[in-house]
Amino acid sequence: MPYQRTIKHEITLSGIGLHIGKKVNLTLKPSPPNTGIIFRRIDVSHVEPTRAIIANVTDGQLATTLGNNGTGVNTVEHLLAALAGLGIDNVLIELDAPEIPILDGSAGPFVSLLRTARLKYQNVPKKFVVIKEPITIRCEDKYIEAYPADRLILDCTIDFDHPLIKKQSFEWEFGYRSFVKEICKARTFCFRQDIDVLRANGFAKGGSLDNAVVVDKDGVINKGGLRFPDELVRHKVLDLLGDLSLLGHPIIGHIKTYKAGHLLNHQFLRKLLSHHEKWELTKIIPLNNTFIFQKAYFSPFIPNYPA
Numbered sequence: 001m002p003y004q005r006t007i008k009h010e011i012t013l014s015g016i017g018l019h020i021g022k023k024v025n026l027t028l029k030p031s032p033p034n035t036g037i038i039f040r041r042i043d044v045s046h047v048e049p050t051r052a053i054i055a056n057v058t059d060g061q062l063a064t065t066l067g068n069n070g071t072g073v074n075t076v077e078h079l080l081a082a083l084a085g086l087g088i089d090n091v092l093i094e095l096d097a098p099e100i101p102i103l104d105g106s107a108g109p110f111v112s113l114l115r116t117a118r119l120k121y122q123n124v125p126k127k128f129v130v131i132k133e134p135i136t137i138r139c140e141d142k143y144i145e146a147y148p149a150d151r152l153i154l155d156c157t158i159d160f161d162h163p164l165i166k167k168q169s170f171e172w173e174f175g176y177r178s179f180v181k182e183i184c185k186a187r188t189f190c191f192r193q194d195i196d197v198l199r200a201n202g203f204a205k206g207g208s209l210d211n212a213v214v215v216d217k218d219g220v221i222n223k224g225g226l227r228f229p230d231e232l233v234r235h236k237v238l239d240l241l242g243d244l245s246l247l248g249h250p251i252i253g254h255i256k257t258y259k260a261g262h263l264l265n266h267q268f269l270r271k272l273l274s275h276h277e278k279w280e281l282t283k284i285i286p287l288n289n290t291f292i293f294q295k296a297y298f299s300p301f302i303p304n305y306p307a
Contacts, residue, residue, distance in 0.1 A: 002284035004089040004124045006030045007117040013109070015101025018075055018212075019062070021205025024097040028117070031090040033124035036248055037083060039066060039073045043096040047071045052080060054246040054269040060262035062203060064243055074099040077262065078188075081242035082110035084250065085179035088119065089126060105187035105211040107238055111180060125283040131253030135278045137268045142259040144268040146278075149254040156236040157258045162191075164219050168233040183241070185227055186234035189213035192221065240265060247273075249281065 012027045031038065037052035050056050050066045050073060058067035063075040079100050083091065085107065103109040136145045152174035159167045172183060190198075190207070192214050198204040209222050213231065220226055228234055236257070243265035244251050257264075272279060282295055 002126050004033045004122040004126050005087050005119050006032075006090040006122060007088065007114060008120045009117055011113055011117045013101065013103075013113055015103045015109075016206040016211070017097055017099035018102035018105075018206050019203045020074075020097060020099050022097060024095055024099060024101045026101060027094045028114070029092040029094070030120065031092050033090060033122045035090040035092070037080065037090070037245070038092045039076070040092060040094045041071055041073065041096075041098070042094050044071050049092075051248075052076065052246060053248045054266060054273065057246060057266050060266045062198075062262075064246075064262050064266070072098055075102065076100050077239050077242035078102075078105075078107045079110050079242075080245045081238045082107040082114060082184060084241050084245040085184055086111065086114055086119065086176060087250075088114065090122070102188075102206060102211045105189075105213070106185050106235070107183075107242075108185040111184045125285060127249045128282050128284065129247050129249050129251045129272075130280050130282050131251070131278065132280050133278045135272055135275060137264065137271050139264055139267070142261075142264055143257070144260050144264055145256045146268075146272065147254040147256070149252065152250065152252055153254040154237050154240055155254065155256040156233055156240060156260070158233045158236055159259055162215065162217075164215060165232060168230050170230055170233045170237055172234075172237050179241075183234055183238050186231045186238050187211075187213050187227065188235055189215060189232050192216040236260070243269070253279075 007028060007030050010027060010029045014023060014025050017024050038049045039052065040049040041047055052066060056066045057064060058072055059065035064077045065072045065074045066076055131146050131148050134147050136143060153171065155171040157167065157169040190212055195204060213226065214221050239262065240257060243262060246269055280295060
C-alpha cells in the first residue's frame with residue numbers, strides 16, 4: 001500500500017552490541033507521518049536525535065554509523081533493513097548505548113518484534129525516489145549500477161577467493177512477504193583469520209558464533225551450518241536494503257552491485273542525490289481503483305532537493 005506506516009505501540013528489546021561487547025537496551029516508538037526514522041541516545045545528555053539519512057552517516061568501514069554532534073549510533077543497517085522490508089516509514093528508536101544490538105546477526109529478530117507490535121497505516125502517501133536514468137559508481141573492480149524499473153529490484157554479487165563462497169549472485173524483487181521469507185534471516189559473516197585483527201583494533205568484542213557466520217579454510221564452523229546455501233550474498237542484499245533506506249524514502253529502480261559494501265553503498269547514495277536529473281521524488285496517489293505517480297516537490301529528508 002502506498003501510505004506511510006508506523007507501529008501501533010511501543011516495543012523493547014535488549015542485546016549485545018557486536019563491536020562494543022556490552023548490553024544495549026532498545027525501544028521503538030510510534031511516530032507521526034513525515035517523521036522518518038529517528039535515533040535518540042538516552043545515555044547521553046544534550047544531544048539532538050539523529051535522522052537516518054545519508055547526510056548523517058559518519059562511517060561505513062565495518063558497518064553503517066550515524067552521528068550527530070560527535071555522538072554516533074553504530075551498526076544500524078540490520079534494523080533499518082527490517083523497517084524498510086516491512087514498509088515502516090516513521091519510528092523513534094531510543095537506545096542507551098552507541099550501537100544497535102547485533103542479536104543473531106540478521107534482521108530476523110527485529111522483524112519478529114516489529115510484527116508483534118503490528119503496523120499502523122497513516123493516511124499520508126509515501127514518497128518514492130524513482131530512478132529516471134542509469135547511474136553508476138565504481139571503485140577498482142567494485143561497482144553499483146542503478147537503472148529505471150517499475151519496482152525495487154536488488155541484484156547483488158559477491159566474489160571471494162574461497163572454495164566455499166567463490167562467486168555468488170542473488171536477485172530479489174521487493175515484497176514484504178518475500179523479505180520475511182528470503183532475506184531477513186540471512187546473517188552477517190566474517191572469516192576466522194580476520195577475528196583476531198578486528199579484536200586487536202577494538203572491534204567485534206561481542207562477536208560469537210551466535211551472531212555471525214564464521215568461515216575458515218574448511219568451511220562454515222557454525223554448528224547449524226547455513227540457513228540458505230547462498231546465505232552470504234543474501235546478507236549483502238539485506239545490508240544494501242538497509243543502506244538504501246538512508247535516502248529517507250523507498251527507492252524504485254533496479255540496483256545491481258558487484259563486491260559492494262557499506263562504503264560504496266554510501267558513495268552511491270551521495271552521487272545519486274547530487275545528480276538530480278537521474279531521479280525524481282514522487283507520490284503514489286489512488287485514482288479510480290488504481291494508483292498513479294505524482295511528482296512531489298518537497299522532501300524534508302533529502303538535502304538540497306530542488307524546490
